[in-house]
Amino acid sequence: MDPGLSPHTISNEFKRKTWKQTFLLSFQIVGVVYGQLSTAPLYVFGTVQESDTFSEEVVYELFSFIFWTLTIISLLKYAFIVLRADDDGEGGVFALYSLLCRHAKVGLLPNDRSSNEVMHYEAESPFKIKVESRARRAIEKHKSSHYILLFLALFGSCMTIGDGVLTPALSVLSASSGVQRSLSAITHRFSSSDHTQESVSKALERLSYWEDYILSFQASTLPFHFLCMMYLSRQACAILVFLFMLQHFGTRKIGFMFAPVIVVWLLLIGGVGAYNIFHWNIEIIYKIDPIYMLRFVRSIDIKRWRLLGSIILCVAGSEAMFAHLGHFSKKSIKITFICLIYPLLVLCYAGQAAYMSKNLHDEHFNHLREAMPHQWRHLFVALSLFASAVGSQASITASFSIINQCLALGCFPRVKVIHTSKKIHGQVYIPDVNWLLMILSLTVTISFQDMVKIGNATGLAVISGMLVTTSLMSLIIALYWEKNLTVSACFLLCFGIFEAAYLSACLLNFHKGAWYLVVLLALSMTIMLAWHYGTMKKYEFDLHNRVPVEWLTDFSPSLGVSRVPGIGFIYTDIVTGIPAFFSHFITNLPAFHQVLIFVSFKSLPVPYVEASRRYLIGRIGPKDYRIYRCIVRYGYCDGIRDTDDFEEQIIRSIGEFITMEQNNVETTDSSEGRMVVVGKPLPVGNALVSLNDNDTYMGPGNLVDNEAQISPVGDSMETDKDCSPVMRKKVRFMLPANSPKMQASIREELQALVDARESGSAYFLDQSHLVVRDGSNFLKRFLIKIYVVCDKNSRQPPVALKIPHAALVEVGMVNTI
Structure with missing residues (x-):
């Protein structure tokens, strides 16, 4: 310390340094943590069938659901409550599980029970078990509860991995669909006139270098729409490959590369949303009234209830706020969401709903591109391609983090993990998992080529992971925070019922794409359970x-x-x-x-x-x-x-x-x-x-x-x-x-x-x-x-x-x- 500096000067310099670090972290967060949440408007309304939004009232009801879902789940649950349940600065499903393992003795890790005193810290350490309570005794007594908690932790991890497969495919495909609609518009314009096939080919040459490849299939003998789908699929796959190839640079570099794209994207959709509110329907502001949600529930049927499977996508990426807690500071995550992400997203969804309410008879009226002013659509299409790639970053890095934690706790096969930051240990890159996620994501994109089906599977992954967090958090409130059981039950009921309603809607879409998530779940859960079971049995054999x-x-x-x-x-x-x-x-x-x-x-x-x-x-x-x-x-x-x-x-x-x-x-x-x-x-x-x-x-x-x-x-x-x-x-x-x-x-x-x-x-x-x-x-x-x-x-x-x-x-x- 410089003896010439006064304590007041040192304090001011420390505060300036702290706020500077918080600002830099907040900037990185926009590109890493909130990429998925920021690009959700690309597919929230877009995954709703146009025939299902047949009146202004339905649009108002869906917008009311979006507003309150963002407010209750993203803002109240995650930003104000779940972020407080960090495990020494770390977040995610396994952070909650590790807290329960220490403070309620529910762990099933392969350790010698007779030598726990060797493995754990001493009495003055954080490992000290808190005062016994009725709830803690009940959970510790029943061995079945230990297995249930482990299953929940593994289930939540599988949902995170599934999200890492589906979200890149959904984000990139939804953005590429804007290019497809541009191609379809060109097709319609040329087919309604006397232009020849040669004119069509010349127009396509100005769009992409892929035209040479398309023309090799003799376009005159194939349906033009099929060629457009081939172009769309190749474009989405190329973006996905490029995205996964960037992962080895690490979270910090990717954050600085991607953050400007998301900032510009948020300002664009937020600004256009405000414009649409005043231009199309300023009364949309009053439609946040919860009475519209009650009207939706009152006149419910299976067909309308399925719409909630698309609406839940508006909070896709909220789990990343907690999962990436080890990468960034709690303050920077909360400040960025409250001051930037949340208000701009509300403006975007309100503006899109205002446009939809007055253009129900237009083609593709439920897609975000159509809500853009005509002079901004070309910029939107180009920027959405970059933003969609960035939006997938949160789910990919969350998959790396959760697998790294599974490795340490003996629940995943041995793979190489590379720590990409010397200062922040939570920032990791797993090459084998990265390429596996890329292959699975490409498979989804090529096989489905339908953002509605992929959106149904993504919605099921998002809401399932949130329900796991809600269940574990209710136990954290009772066993770790040592609050009254009534407080824990209120948290479970308030958020659990709200999320269970969305889960039921996603399950109704099981045959419309959500089944693919179940396949991924069965595959990843089988591997995790088999590895944990084999590790435990091998350890027991060695012990005996x-x-x-x-x-x-x-x-x-x-x-x-x-x-x-x-x-x-x-x-x-x-x-x-x-x-x-x-x-x-x-x-x-x-x-x-x-x-x-x-x-x-x-x-x-x-x-x-x-x-x-x-x-x-x-x-x-x-x-x-x-x-x-x-x-x-x-x-x-x-x-x-x-x-x-x-x-x-x-x-x-x-x-x-x-x-x-x-x-x-x-x-x-x-x-x-x-x-x-x-x-x-x-x-x-x-x-x-x-x-x-x-x-x-x-x-x-x-x-x-x-x-x-x-x-x-x-x-x-x-x-x-x-x-x-x-x-x-x-x-x-x-x-x-x-x-x-x-x-x-x-x-x-x-x-x-x-x-x-x-x-x-x-x-x-x-x-x-x-x-x-x-x-x-x-x-x-x-x-x-x-x-x-x-x-x-x-x-x-x-x-x-x-x-x-x-x-x-x-x-x-x-x-x-």
Whole structure:
């Protein structure tokens, strides 16, 4: 701090910096979070059949529904209530689920229940369970409620993924339909005159370079409308491919690229909406009266009720406000919505309704393009193509975020996750998922080519995800906020009934496109449930077949087990005992390394774990055996899996443990003894000192460096799968200079650790194969087969862990479950 600055000046500079950051985040938010919500006017009224809006009263009733749906769901529910339920700054369905896992003990994560005291923080930490209540006891007592909550979290995640498939197709197709109507208008104009086919071809040449391709099909022999549909489909597919190819740039860059487009788009539709209100029907302002909704309900029938399946699309993208909370600040999200998004959207929908009410007999009167003044339509068509691509960004990035959380909680097969921001850990990009979403989105676009059917499926995905959030939020109010059960019930009833009405309308459109979402749901839910089930069964097998520590420390000498120089890293899911695959290895090859380190990566139901509390180090057996256990705790949004110096951190943590063990340090008790929380700075001369050697060497070698470090399964960059030589920078450790602070026994053990590291490292991984026991039911066999297929085709642990091929030891076993 500059001593010449007064506290008042420092405070003002901090405020200016804070407001500047808020403004920049608000600018990015427009292009990332609110893109889908801002482009919804392209297809809300457009997905309504023209024959269903047969009178001004119907238009007024639908507009009243749009206004109050935006106000109740987007503004009241999400902006003012749900945003408050953040999990240490993170949002989304799994953020709510993780809060319930911590504060109501409903988690079904694959952890050893007997060693929860090892896995969780200490009493003063945020993991402390709150005072017992009747509701909390009831939920914790019934195991079925735990499975229901997990199912809700996975169901909400599947709806987010489904939205990531459908929204890009719907947005781009709805914008491209404006071009199709332009082509249809040209067709009608030319067909009503004496122009020849040659004149039609010349006109098309001025529209697009695709004409050369179209003419190769001999347009004179094909229906012209079919050619227009081919042109529309190719145009939409090209935009979709371009959109998904941009994803690797990351949320921040995409936000700055897309935000100006959405800002201009919002100003255009908002300004034209205000113009239409005064030009066509200024009385539309008074139609927000809820009495029009009551009239709609009073004269209800199945045909009219289906219209609500299109109206719910006006809030498509509201869930992104909460899902992207980890990408941006709560203040910037709320300010942008209240001051910019909400008022401009209300003006747009009001202006479109005003135009529709006075032009019911025009062709395509329910499309936003028709509500534009004639001199603005060309600009609208061009801008809508860009805005529709941007509008899909929110659903795509939300899919990345939710899958990243599913990965950390053991509910999705292993895929590579790339963190695109060093400052904001929640901004991720998943290449495999990105291309899969692109293929599915292209399939929808080519197969349906009908925005009404895609809109029906999207509406079902939107309202289903909102109902999941409402259900989980009611439990958050009762169990986390500790409000009265009456408050929780009121929240569930007020929003749940409103959303259930929309859900019933979307289900009526099941045969008109909504069935495709059910197919996506069945596919994604089967994969998630199978992976979670297989992971749980594999963990239970490892837990039941683990070997006591005494087998390794007391009986191994009598078995003739010899010690070899170097360090052996044994990766296992269990945090107590000796894993069965390692005992199987020792039985068949009676030898293990001079230093053994049992490493376990454990995800906790929190977004982040502090670096100073991440590593738990303990000792197995007597000191002279040099066997340690390292438990790495991380949150579902932590970037620890991208760390390039992970093995160095483990070695350093064990060095700190050796130094701290005999002192009064912070510990946790386990069945094997003390587990020391390491990571806090130690006094100089009390820990290992890393020495970076500038020399490099070639070849696979056994020396471990900071470019072949270890990280938990899933997120780090891919390494070469072959054994080709790789240039690596060597990182060595040395003992601190002679200091009276360090005891001779500690120095001796630290020296043994350094010598073992210099001798090389080996990595032991379990390569178990799950086999279903004879006589098992069909469901169990089916889930295990799906798990085996996913396990074989997902990212392999040696690649994800960056293990040198020459130092890898995979131990195969057959697990019968």
